[in-house]
Amino acid sequence: MRVANLAQSLLTRTQTLQTQARLQIAEQQISTGYKSNVFSGLGGDSKKLLDFDRARSGLETFMATIQAAERRATIMDASMTSVTDIAQQVRADNFSTRAFMGDASVRQNVMTGAEEAINTTISALNAQFEGRYLFSGYEFDTKPIDMTADDMIAAVEAQLTADGFPPGTPVTAADIEAAIDTYLGINPAGAAGYYASGSSDTVTARIDENQEMDYGLTADNAAFRETFKGFLMTSMSVDRYDELNQTSATEFDDSFTDARVFVEQGFDQTNQLVGQLGIRRQKLEDTRIGHEKTIDILVQGMSDIQDADVYEAITEFQRLQVQLQASYQVTAQLSNLSLVNFI
Template sequence: MRIANLAQTLLIRNQTLETQARLQTVEQQIASGYKSQVFSGLGGEAKKLLDFDQAKSSLSTYVDSIVAAERRAKVMDAAMLQVSDIAKDLRADNIATFPYMNDTSVRQNVLTRAEEAIGTTISALNTQFEGRFLFSGYELATKPVDDTAADIIADAEAVLVANGFPVGTQPITPADIEAAVDEYLGIAPAGAATYYQSGSSDQVAVRIDANQELTYGVTADDDAFRTVLKGYLMTSLSVSRYDDLEGTAQGSFDTAYENARGFIEQGDDAVNGAVGQLGIQRQKMETTRLGHDSTIDILTQSISEIQDADVYEAITELQRLQVQLQGSYQVTAQLANLSLVNFI
């Protein structure tokens, strides 16, 4: 045998330093749970990690937007179903009271019910959620209907009077009443709904993907709501002009009252159609969100595989390195004590 030379000593020392560095890295992995504290420590996987992380962040933003839109759409759905329920109730009242409309007290009850229906519809259209009015389009801070039911009835009545039909005027026909209501609601001639305060009639949009926006919802001036309100206003104005209609021609009131019921039915159908359309939009949101969630899960797993340390494996490696380092120390100590005397 021969005495260890300087080269052997330096080799062992370098191996010891490498083991110490590796030991420090493993200790950091155990403490932090990450393979490396810096991207450069991941080598060629660093860029892939950045790409995955950016993709996950973008998808998470879309998911958050979709979830918020789903909450709002759900509330809108409930409000529109309430409008539909009101329409069904007033239609049923119209049918039930039709044979008894020559009774003054019955007519008064119908007027009250019509005003209540308008008021409840206004309340539904003024639904506010998370600080925004849901039926105001993009003017989120604007209350869509700022009038009371009594105001709306009075305004429609004012149009009828302006058209030359104050109370007590004969002849007056169901068509005259319908024309006044249409003018007030902006149905004919086509125009803005007088009751609608927002300047936006557009559906709101939500970004659900990098290249896709989804519009959803309706505004309070939608044709469906105008038609429902038309039925209510024709009910109110026809009943308030009962004597004038009957004085013009026998059966004129019956025609006007039946016409009102017809528009309530049409409006209810249109509202239900809007509910169905919103349901399709909500389904699109859910499908897209679930797809994003699945992709996020895959990206999360991929990111974990790149950056997360296997703690159990790291502990095993730590123990191995500690043994290796201890052995290096012992060899170094033995080499330091060797002399020619050991071999004579």
């Protein structure tokens, strides 16, 4: 017959403490859903977990940048579509009204339509999102076009007068075009007279570790200058109707036809910008989706490392409870045993 001794009692108590520790771990796993509350508890996988988390954080930063760029590009796309829509309308009006230009009221309507087209384009290029002007380059707080159609038309009129053709003076289509080109900075090449921002740099976004994308546009882009040129040529040709006719019987026709051509060119160039922006938007979306898929993989890897199987933890918790209760009973019995019990 074996009689419990001190060594056996200590061994039983040590096993009980170990069971208690495992029970506590199982309880933490059930309550938190994690295998361990500290990285050291993950052993060799702790470094891998940190690497995964760092990679996920970096991708989430890129995704935030991409999503902001996508939202801005969407608004810019809508703005440029508005410009092409109004250009199509002015072009159509040019065709439909040409035969009736001898009527002063028709000419007034055409001038009003051109002014509305200029104002619509100005409004589109002054688009804002989240407190920043989208067509001002990197001068986000600067309104790109801080004037109205009346201001632009008056500026061209002043330039035409400065060139030697004040109101009432015979003028040619080429003279009007030259004044508009000077004002818009087309010929000679220079700053656009209407552009208030000092930045002509297109905005870029870092969408990956080693990749930046240029997706911005500024209001002084050549396509917008050409569009304004068409609208201004329309307005100035009709406004100088009499002066053009003083030069020759066909001069007004030439000037009004030129106006339509410039509107068409502005439409084509702006439409190309819409297409180019669409390509960039698709690239942004594809890159974002790629980052999302990579993040999903990283998150799954992190879950495999740190997440506990709660159902398994519950089963283990219940098993350890039974084992611990049995250990308590054995310890209690051993504490009551002595040699006297066997004499």
